Amino acid sequence: MSERRSATDIFRLLADDTRVSILRAVAVAQFELEGAGAGAAELAFSEVYEHVDVENTSKLSYHLGELTGTYLRKTDDGYSLSHAGERIVRFILSENYERPESFGPEPVGGVCVFCGEETLEASLSQQFFRIDCTACEQQVTGQPITPAQIRTRDGDSLVQSVKLRSAEDARQIRRGMCPECGAHLSADVVAVPESPLPDADSLVVTSTCEECLREYNSPLTYSVVYHPASVAFHWERGIDVTRRGIWEFHERVYEGRWTSEQTASEPDEYKVVLRHGDDAVRLYLDSTATVMRTERVRGESGEFRNS
Template identity: 30%
Template sequence: MSDVGTEGAGGATRADPESEGPRIAESERGADSPGPEVESTVASDAFEALGNEVRMSVLRALVDDSAERGDGGGDELVSGRTMTFSELFEASPADTTAGFAYHLRQLTDLFLDAEDDEYALTYAGLQVARAISAGTYTDRVSFGPVPTGDPCPLCESGELAAVCEANYVTVACEDCERAVLTLPFPPSARRDRDPERLLDAFDRHHRHRLSVMSDGVCPECAATMDAALAAPPESVTEQLPDAEADRAQVRLDCQQCGCRLRAPVTLAVLEHPAVVSLFHDHALNVRDRPIWNVGEEWRETVVSDDPWCVRVSAELDDEVLDLFVTGDLSVAGTRRRDVEEIRQAS
C-alpha cells in the first residue's frame, strides 16, 4: 500500500470587516438549543500583539517556569501556571517597569490571564509559547536520505528511503524514484533522535493523526473532518500497475483550518478492532508495519462507486479478513474466513 498524499494546513479566520475593535462576539446558538458562544479576535491584531521580543519573553518564561517546577505541562494545570509582575519583568529584556507594564497589557486577555499580581497563560498563549519552544515557526530541518529497510511497493525491486526538506518528509524509491508519501514533520522531532528512531517517531506521529482524522476530528484544530472516498487523481493512478488502476482514495478535509490528507483506504482501517485482533491472533502487531509499506498481505477492491464501497482485505497464513468501507469511511461490516473456505466457494 502506498500513495499517501501531502497534508497541509491553511489558516481560516472569520472577522467582521466593519468592526472597529479587535474583538468580535459571534453567537452560534440555534433557535431551539443553546450552543457555544464564540468570541473571536481579528488575526492581524493577535499577531501584532506578539511582534515584540519583550512579549515573547513573557510567554517563554511562563512555559519555562512550569517545566522547572515539574508540573508536567498538562493543559489541566494551565490555570496554576502563574508568575508575578516582578518575576516576569526579571525574566524579560525590558529596561523599565513602566514599559514592561505596557507590553503586559498588550498580551492580557488574549494570551495572558491576569488576577491581582499573578499572570498565567490562556489557551492561545500556551499554544503560541509551545510553538515557539518547539521551533515550529522558526526552524527548518532537512536530513537524509535515511534507508527505511522496506521494499518499494510500486516497483517491488528498489528500497525506500526518507528525505526531509524544510520540515516535509518524502519517502521514495531509490530505484524507480517514485514517491510513496510526503507528509509534514515537526522540526523538534529531530533534536534528540538518531535516524532509526526518527523514522519510527514519524510513523507513530502520522498513525495517530490519521486515526483521529478518520474518526472525524481535525488533529490541528479539533473541528469536524470531512471524510469521503473518491477516485484518485491521474497523478496517482499512473504510478500504479494496470491491475491496480481501479482504486479508491481516502479524502480527509477540514473546512475550518484547511488541514487535509489523501491516502489509500487501507491506512484508514489499520486501527480497527478486527484488524488488530487478526494480527494479534497470528502473533503479529499491525503497528510494526510502517505506513509507507504496510505489507503485501493487503488488497483493496472497489465493490461499488455509486454509492462507494471498498473491500479492504488482509491475508495472514490461512485466514482472510474483509472490511467493507463505505463512502464516509465507516466500516459497514467485517468478514473473517479461512483461505480454504474461499477456494472451495470459488
Template identity: 30%
Template structure:
C-alpha cells in the same frame, strides 16, 4: 479568523519582552498565577512602565488576569510550544538513508529516503516513484539519526491519520470530511482516502489499505501473527497489505478482503463530518 485578525494576533507577539512574559508564565510549576511584581522580576524588563504596557497588550488574548495574579491562556501556551519546537525558525537537517520497503508501482524493495526542504519522501530506487511522503519537523530530527527521525515522522503521521479517519483533525480539533477517490488518477491504489479538515484545511491522503492499518480487526489479525502494526513503520507494512483485495460495489461501498475470508465494508455518509469506521 480573517487575515486582519491574524495580522493583529501575530503583531502582538513582535516583542522580545512579550515573548519572555509568555515563556515565564508557561514555565511556572503547576501553572500557579504570578503577581505583577513576581512576573516583572522574572522577565527582567527595563522599567515597570514599559513592562506594564507590554503585559497589557497581551492580556485577554494570550494572558489572563485573575484575582491572584496572571496566567497564560491556551493560545499563549501554544505560541510558546511552537517557539520551543523551532517550527518557524529552524529547517530540519536530514541525510539520505536507505530503506527496505515494497514499492506498489514495481514491487521492488530497495528505496531511499531524502528531504527536499518541504517533505521527506521514500522513493523507489528501481522505478523512481515516491512510495511515501512525510512532513518533517525540527523536533523529528532533534537528537535522532535520519532513520529514527523518519520513524518519528511516520508515528506522528499515523497518529494524525488515525484521528482523521475517526473524524477529528489532530492539528486543530476540527471536523474532518472524508472522501473516497478512485480511477486512473490514484493508480496504483484502487481507492484513495482523502481526509480534509473543515476548520484549518489540513489534508491527509492515503490508500485505503494504509488507513485500515488502524482498524481494530486489522490490528488484531496482525497481532495474532506476532506483528504489532501500531509500532511498525508504514514502509515495513506495505508488503503485508500489497495482496489485499479492494472492490467497489454498486452502492458506492468498498469491500476489502485483508486475510483469507476476512472482509471489511465501508460506505461514507455524505455529511460535513465523516469517519471511516
C-alpha cells in the same frame, strides 16, 4: 467579550521583544513551578516581573495588558498561557520556525509499491520526510516532519518518530478529527482509476478540514489499518501495525494481498480485505469511509467468524 480582531492584529501583538520574553518567561516559570500532577501554574505579577528584563513595573503592566485575552489568561491568582499562547510559545521554544537540518539518504526497510523492489531510501526534501525508490526512481511517500523532530534524533530513531506520528495522525483522521487543529473532518471515498498504485487498491479516502483547510489523502486499504479489527487481526499474528510506517504496508498492496472494491452504489459501500497467510479480515465501509461491520475469514474454505 472583546470584538473580533484580524490575524494581523493578533500577530502585531507579538512584534515586540519584551512581549515575547514575557511569554517565554511564563512558560519557563510554569515549567519550574509545576510539580507532577499539578495543573498549569498561575504567576503573580511580581513573579512575572522577576523573570522578565523590563525597566519598571508600569512597562510590564502595559505589556501584560496587551497580551492578556489573546496570549495570556488572567485570574485572581495570576497569569497563565491561553490556548493561542501555548501554541505560540511552544513554537518559539522548539524553534520550529527554523529551517530543518538535512538528513539522509538513509536506507529504510519495506518494498516499493510501484516496482516491488526493496530499495527504499529516506531523506529530507523540501522540508518533508520523503521515501524514494532507487530502483524505479519514484517517490513512495512524503510525510510532514518538524525541525525539532530532526534536531533531537538521528537515523533509526528519526524514522521511528515519523512512523509514530503518521500512525497517530491516521488514527485521528479515521475517527474524523483533524490532527492539526482538532476540528471535525468530512471524508469522501473517491475512485482514482489512473492511480499509479497497483489495481488492488484504486480507491482513495479524502478527508477535509473545513476550518484549517488541511486535506488528508489515503488509499482506502491503509485508512482501515488502525481500525481495532485490523489491529487485533495483525496482533494475533505477531504484527503490531501501530508501530509500522505506511510504506511498510506497500508490499501487501503490491502483492494484491490487501484489496479494496466498491460493492454498492447509492448509497455507496466499500469492502476492504486485509489478508495474512490463509486468513483475512474484511471491513465494510460506507461512503464516508466509516467502518460499518467487520468479519474474519479463516482459510480458503470461507469459514466466517463475525465480530
